[in-house]
Amino acid sequence: MIGASREAFAAGRENLDSLTDNTSVDSAKLAEELGAVTALLNREVSLRRVLTDPARSGQDKAQLIASVLSGQVSGETVDLVSGLVRSRWSGSRDLVDATEELAAYAEVIAAEQAGKLDDLEDELFRFGRVVSGSHELRAGLTEPKAGKAAKAELVNKLLGGRAQPGTVRLVTSLVTNPRGRSLDQGLAAYAKLAADRRDRVVALVTTAVPLSDGQKQRLSGALAKLYGRAVLLNIDVDPQVVGGVRVQVGDEIIDGTVSSRLEGARQALEG
Structure with a gap:
């Protein structure tokens, strides 16, 4: 991200930090809901273009996304996303990227709050090593012709019951919606988020x-x-x-x- 988008993302991350400092906020739930918002914005091209249109006021855009999300996600998620769309963005895709990264960051915070951040980092690293050693597994997780449901099921077979739910959610999100990233790039990005947190x-x-x-x-x-x-x-x-x-x-x-x-x-x- 560059320019306005970088500043908007930085503000969103500060808002997320402030929000999750409140012990009453469920960071894992927030991460899951931000993931759902990411999927919505990635799918609805016209919506995200409206939400990043510099000709519209920030308040107008905040009211629009609040009306779309109301009743679907928690008030904390609505407030966080409303803050994002009030900002100026250099491109509409940047809003999706930012929401996705905030979802992953919320997973990192949830793991930290549960005293499981070391486990999250180790599980992501070990998963990457296992996949890199198996052409069959990598193909099953990255081939475009393999459907999202099949990829999610494969992740669950590999990690379900063996890793934290947050690890499973992060990997599932990565393989079902890579959005131009390789598996290695995505896992490295998650590892960096965890490292930055510390x-x-x-x-x-x-x-x-x-x-x-x-x-x-x-x-x-x-x-x-x-x-x-x-x-x-x-x-x-x-x-x-x-x-x-x-x-x-x-x-x-x-x-x-x-x-x-x-x-x-x-x-x-x-x-």
């Missing part, structure tokens, strides 16, 4: 063998000094790296594995 970064660490607790602490400490924030290590063991450690933080990669050095030598020889 003011820390997430590092994907790939090693040939499991790290000891001491090695994890030293690596985490070194990365924290480098990035100036606490670092969560998601560790993936892959014998193909031969030795050393590969660390990825966002788009930045620190690769000290033997396999990468061998590949570099091969390319040098071929060159």
Whole structure:
């Protein structure tokens, strides 16, 4: 998002933070309802265009969305979405993106309030690892010809009873309405939301063998000094790296594995 949309989203996130600070507000329910609003706005193109029309007053747009949502979702959700449409948006799709991200953020808050944020992060990471290791699973979750119902059922088979309801809802939303994102991109975005909530970064660490607790602490400490924030290590063991450690933080990669050095030598020889 750029310009007006970025400012509008920031205001919406502040409103969500303030709303969920109230212990009487059910953050999980709020997340579920924001997900339903996202689906509505994604489906109803004409509605979202009206709601982001700069020629209409913010109050007029707030009244319109309140009339649409009244009786369908809680008053807290109506207030939050009404605040979003009062703002100015650079494009109508940005409103959908913002609502979707706020829904995911509310799931993160709900997990934190329940003392389950570590579990949420770990379950999302492990799910991504499982899917990346199975072409059949990835195809079943990402192929356009696989219907939404079939994808949702597959997610439930994989995670139902094994993961938190919030994890199941996030993954189901991602695979049934990817909206241009790959599965990996969506899971990474969720992980970032959880990390941002704790003011820390997430590092994907790939090693040939499991790290000891001491090695994890030293690596985490070194990365924290480098990035100036606490670092969560998601560790993936892959014998193909031969030795050393590969660390990825966002788009930045620190690769000290033997396999990468061998590949570099091969390319040098071929060159």
